[in-house]
Amino acid sequence: MEDTLTHLQQLESESIHIIREVAAEFANPVMLYSIGKDSSVMVRLAQKAFYPAPIPFPLLHVDTNFKFHDMYAFRDQFCKDIGAELRIYRNEEAIKAGTNPFELGTQKCCALLKTKALVDALRLGKYDAAFGGARRDEEKSRAKERIFSFRDEMGQWEPKNQRPELWNLYNAKINKGESIRVFPLSNWTELDVWQYIYKENIPIVPMYFAKEREMVVRDDMLIPLDGPIPLKKGEKPEKVMCRFRTLGCYPCTGAIRSTAKTVPEIIEEMMVVTISERSTRIIDHDTEGSMEIKKREGYF
Amino acid sequence: MKKGKTIEAFLKENEQKELLRFSSAGSVDDGKSTMLGHLLHDAKGVYEDQLASIRNASKQMAKGEIDYALFTDGLKAEREQGITIDVAYRYFSTPKRKFIVADTPGHEQYTRNMATGASTAQLAVILIDARLGVLVQSKRHLFISSLMGIPHIIVAVNKMDLVDYSEEVFTKIKKDFSAFARKLSIKDLRFVPISALVGDNVASRDKEHMTWYEGESLLELLENVYIGSDSNMVDLRYPVQYVLRPNLDFRGFCGQVASGVIKAGDEVMALPSGKRSRVKAIVTMDGNLDRAIPGQSVTVTLEDEIDISRGDMLVRPNNLPQIGRHIEATLIWMSERPMDPNGSYFIKQTTMTSRCRIDKIRYRIDVNTLHREKADHLELNEIGRVSIVSNRKLMYDPFDQNRATGSFILIDAITNNTVGAGMIIRRESADDAPGLNEQSGSDERLKRHPDAVGTAERRERLGQTPQTIWITGLVASGKSDLAYALEKEIFEKGGLAYVLDGEDMRLGLCKDLDFTACDKAEHIRRVAEAAKILNEAGVTAICAFVSPFKKARSQAAEIIGKERFKEVFVKASLEYCAKNDDKGLYKGAEDGSVKGLAGVNAPYEAPDTPWETFCPENEGKEACAFRIFEKLRKEGKL
Numbered sequence: 046m047e048d049t050l051t052h053l054q055q056l057e058s059e060s061i062h063i064i065r066e067v068a069a070e071f072a073n074p075v076m077l078y079s080i081g082k083d084s085s086v087m088v089r090l091a092q093k094a095f096y097p098a099p100i101p102f103p104l105l106h107v108d109t110n111f112k113f114h115d116m117y118a119f120r121d122q123f124c125k126d127i128g129a130e131l132r133i134y135r136n137e138e139a140i141k142a143g144t145n146p147f148e149l150g151t152q153k154c155c156a157l158l159k160t161k162a163l164v165d166a167l168r169l170g171k172y173d174a175a176f177g178g179a180r181r182d183e184e185k186s187r188a189k190e191r192i193f194s195f196r197d198e199m200g201q202w203e204p205k206n207q208r209p210e211l212w213n214l215y216n217a218k219i220n221k222g223e224s225i226r227v228f229p230l231s232n233w234t235e236l237d238v239w240q241y242i243y244k245e246n247i248p249i250v251p252m253y254f255a256k257e258r259e260m261v262v263r264d265d266m267l268i269p270l271d272g273p274i275p276l277k278k279g280e281k282p283e284k285v286m287c288r289f290r291t292l293g294c295y296p297c298t299g300a301i302r303s304t305a306k307t308v309p310e311i312i313e314e315m316m317v318v319t320i321s322e323r324s325t326r327i328i329d330h331d332t333e334g335s336m337e338i339k340k341r342e343g344y345f
Numbered sequence: 346m347k348k349g350k351t352i353e354a355f356l357k358e359n360e361q362k363e364l365l366r367f368s369s370a371g372s373v374d375d376g377k378s379t380m381l382g383h384l385l386h387d388a389k390g391v392y393e394d395q396l397a398s399i400r401n402a403s404k405q406m407a408k409g410e411i412d413y414a415l416f417t418d419g420l421k422a423e424r425e426q427g428i429t430i431d432v433a434y435r436y437f438s439t440p441k442r443k444f445i446v447a448d449t450p451g452h453e454q455y456t457r458n459m460a461t462g463a464s465t466a467q468l469a470v471i472l473i474d475a476r477l478g479v480l481v482q483s484k485r486h487l488f489i490s491s492l493m494g495i496p497h498i499i500v501a502v503n504k505m506d507l508v509d510y511s512e513e514v515f516t517k518i519k520k521d522f523s524a525f526a527r528k529l530s531i532k533d534l535r536f537v538p539i540s541a542l543v544g545d546n547v548a549s550r551d552k553e554h555m556t557w558y559e560g561e562s563l564l565e566l567l568e569n570v571y572i573g574s575d576s577n578m579v580d581l582r583y584p585v586q587y588v589l590r591p592n593l594d595f596r597g598f599c600g601q602v603a604s605g606v607i608k609a610g611d612e613v614m615a616l617p618s619g620k621r622s623r624v625k626a627i628v629t630m631d632g633n634l635d636r637a638i639p640g641q642s643v644t645v646t647l648e649d650e651i652d653i654s655r656g657d658m659l660v661r662p663n664n665l666p667q668i669g670r671h672i673e674a675t676l677i678w679m680s681e682r683p684m685d686p687n688g689s690y691f692i693k694q695t696t697m698t699s700r701c702r703i704d705k706i707r708y709r710i711d712v713n714t715l716h717r718e719k720a721d722h723l724e725l726n727e728i729g730r731v732s733i734v735s736n737r738k739l740m741y742d743p744f745d746q747n748r749a750t751g752s753f754i755l756i757d758a759i760t761n762n763t764v765g766a767g768m769i770i771r772r773e774s775a776d777d778a779p780g781l782n783e784q785s786g787s788d789e790r791l792k793r794h795p796d797a798v799g800t801a802e803r804r805e806r807l808g809q810t811p812q813t814i815w816i817t818g819l820v821a822s823g824k825s826d827l828a829y830a831l832e833k834e835i836f837e838k839g840g841l842a843y844v845l846d847g848e849d850m851r852l853g854l855c856k857d858l859d860f861t862a863c864d865k866a867e868h869i870r871r872v873a874e875a876a877k878i879l880n881e882a883g884v885t886a887i888c889a890f891v892s893p894f895k896k897a898r899s900q901a902a903e904i905i906g907k908e909r910f911k912e913v914f915v916k917a918s919l920e921y922c923a924k925n926d927d928k929g930l931y932k933g934a935e936d937g938s939v940k941g942l943a944g945v946n947a948p949y950e951a952p953d954t955p956w957e958t959f960c961p962e963n964e965g966k967e968a969c970a971f972r973i974f975e976k977l978r979k980e981g982k983l
Contacts, residue, residue: 048573048576048578048638049363049572049573049576049638050364050638050640050641051360051361051362051363051364052362052363052364052442052443053360054641055364055640056364057642058601058640058641058642059640059642061601061642062586062601062642065586065587065599065642066586066696068587069586069587069655069696092630093629093630093631094599094642095589095599096628096629096630096644097589097591097595097597097628097630098589098590098591098595098597099591181434181436182435182436188433188434188435189431189432189433189434204431205431207431208762208763209457209458209460209461209679209754209763209766210461210763211460211461211464211465211752211754211763211766212464212465212748212749212752212754213465213601213749214693214694214752214753214754216693216754216756216761216762216763218691218756218761219761220761231434232434232436232445234436234438234443236359236438237443240356240359240360243356244360309352309353309356310352312352312355312356313352313355316355
């Protein structure tokens with residue numbers, strides 16, 4: 046055995062340390078589970094942190110009702126297989142009112158079904174810490190977020206007034222009603238995540254792998270037809286060999302043309318990839334700095 | 346070769362990559378963000394559409410050309426103001442290494458952010474503008490990097506294109522900076538001339554403009570610096586983070602190895618309890634390990650059922666950290682709210698959190714000149730030397746030996762904010778007794794009230810020149826017996842004396858103190874101060890204390906005043922003391938249940954030339970008391 050750890054071993058150990066720190070210091074933590082590949086990795090790290098004991102906190106899925114069918118199926122099977130406690134929260138009021146991105150626009154839809162639902166879920170569950178699978182390499186404003194990221198009573202992030210974070214000494218002190226968002230994957234890159242999935246053989250939603258799917262081709266984007274999508278004139282579904290780089294709500298998540306059917310092939314594709322990950326999420330294109338605005342309001 | 350095989354070979358190789366965390370310091374004017382942008386860009390760390398959106402943003406700000414700084418200055422406020430105000434973390438990799446960059450702001454008002462970025466770094470890149478040479482701020486960057494214990498420093502002398510790629514300019518900066526660096530403890534310091542704008546010596550070696558430079562490019566240095574020997578593989582420190590009890594048969598102690606190597610079968614000691622056991626297994630979900638090395642998160646089970654909880658530490662019995670409630674540290678103040686010396690703080694060190702107070706601010710360090718200044722508190726971004734007393738015992742090492750067990754943060758108990766970052770200092774001998782070496786009256790607010798009654802008047806009224814009779818000797822040698830006999834002797838002959846003895850002091854004035862080396866020293870300091878007060882009130886003090894160390898006794902003499910400090914040595918054999926001992930301490934020391942008994946399993950340093958010696962095995966205490974009284978009388982003290 047070598048006297049130094051590889052980068053993946055270091056990342057794994059660091060994440061386990063973070064997850065254990067939360068379990069030790071908070072009364073009522075929860076792990077946000079979004080069904081995506083990063084969530085799969087985060088849950089695996091939580092299993093490792095407490096092995097041979099079960100994960101000592103529940104998983105929480107904030108559901109918009111707009112996720113892909115494959116995602117729901119995967120979620121239920123995955124949680125059953127690993128014996129995790131899954132809690133689901135939805136903004137029923139907004140869902141009943143028929144909130145959708147086509148009429149409201151992506152920003153308002155996200156604000157109601159994601160941000161508000163998340164803040165409400167955390168408040169109602171009285172969670173004092175919530176894990177999220179976000180990585181710093183995903184987006185500009187994430188690069189400056191702490192691993193233990195303080196939220197006030199309204200769930201809001203104050204980027205200019207963050208607690209200093211040194212060494213591996215995380216400050217878990219909060220007052221009642223306040224909470225900490227914790228990002229154990231902060232220092233992982235997309236490549237690290239894929240490499241880890243490969244090495245550890247971690248199950249992920251099949252949508253990440255290429256196959257022929259019914260798509261609407263609009264400009265350069267591939268729009269999936271997982272539910273009702275208002276089509277423009279002359280548009281009709283066609284079969285396209287493609288896969289998803291990120292998973293979100295079906296109206297707002299595009300696919301990419303790809304033939305990558307295995308994890309190594311996905312990684313190989315990534316190495317020569319020319320577009321960054323979140324660009325297939327339509328939501329980020331609204332305005333410059335839109336992620337930062339959403340995060341201030343309480344989005345992950 | 347088939348395509349599938351190629352990628353698998355790549356993955357195998359990629360999996361073995363090392364990780365290097367580095368911080369970069371310098372201001373925007375030095376071209377730091379440009380340099381990082383170049384590194385990221387050239388290392389293919391930047392995807393094309395990010396490039397496209399940045400081209401967009403550049404246009405909006407009417408900058409025209411690609412502004413590499415826009416890769417790294419993330420927050421809206423920064424993009425608008427064109428400054429880096431917080432630490433931003435960036436990621437890129439080459440076939441050799443994965444890099445995590447903590448990009449930190451360079452201005453003095455962001456010292457705290459710089460320290461934050463430096464805390465996890467193994468290497469620091471410090472940027473210097475070739476046109477300006479070594480500025481105050483470059484020195485500050487080096488000082489903070491060295492303070493935070495970063496083992497490797499690369500000084501990138503930037504904007505070489507603007508000084509005609511002059512070798513003389515580079516050499517002068519190298520010389521100036523090296524001269525300054527010698528004042529600090531820096532293990533590995535290198536220099537590289539670059540032009541971040543043009544890209545010379547950033548990723549690839551420049552072969553056109555600076556042919557006189559024979560070293561590696563910045564990226565090559567980052568790839569090749571040897572980091573294998575940076576971690577401490579010797580001193581096992583395993584702070585227990587979390588205790589797992591899934592069922593009655595399994596009790597696992599989760600933690601991340603802070604330093605040293607833990608092996609299955611090793612004998613370990615749990616601190617602070619001191620209980621010993623052996624490592625039964627090192628458990629992970631991927632199977633049990635034979636050993637775990639620094640940085641590894643594992644779960645340890647032990648052969649014996651001993652009580653261990655979060656905040657405790659597993660170590661090797663023959664290699665202990667410091668244990669105590671007093672620490673000396675360099676502290677960086679990180680809050681807008683200035684330090685309140687009477688405030689209530691938490692200290693978090695390894696996995697232990699305890700209330701603490703700031704006992705003393707010894708001095709503040711001017712981060713630009715390294716000069717020490719008097720201070721009674723610290724403000725945002727100020728660095729000072731402090732002494733801190735924690736409610737719970739801490740297990741720690743000096744920061745320069747062990748970054749993981751020598752570092753701590755302070756948390757404000759009211760606001761919950763992280764307000765300070767500390768590096769524990771090896772206690773120098775002069776610090777054994779906290780506060781001892783402070784000049785009395787060093788705090789300008791504290792001045793002695795002028796005496797209304799003078800020493801001479803007291804002397805005349807009481808008819809004596811008060812002395813301190815300091816009786817030292819082994820436990821149960823008869824110090825107290827002699828002390829009380831002497832008190833009686835003096836009192837009966839018309840003088841005034843008062844006995845201070847160990848048990849009295851421990852029950853009152855010193856009841857908050859422990860039996861650690863540091864607390865014992867503090868105990869002696871307080872006794873000396875009490876004796877001094879008695880003397881100043883005109884009373885002769887008789888102090889009966891083991892006080893095993895010569896240094897502690899001479900420190901006491903300094904407090905009391907050498908002219909009135911009379912050292913009496915009780916010279917008795919161990920057998921005599923053991924026979925005399927009604928508390929069973931000697932017996933305990935023999936069977937190992939009592940530790941630190943002077944003369945048995947801890948040192949006792951007898952005085953070389955005591956003022957008087959009492960041999961209880963040969964004479965009675967009254968006889969000696971009489972001799973001392975006569976001696977004092979002859980000297981005119983009584």
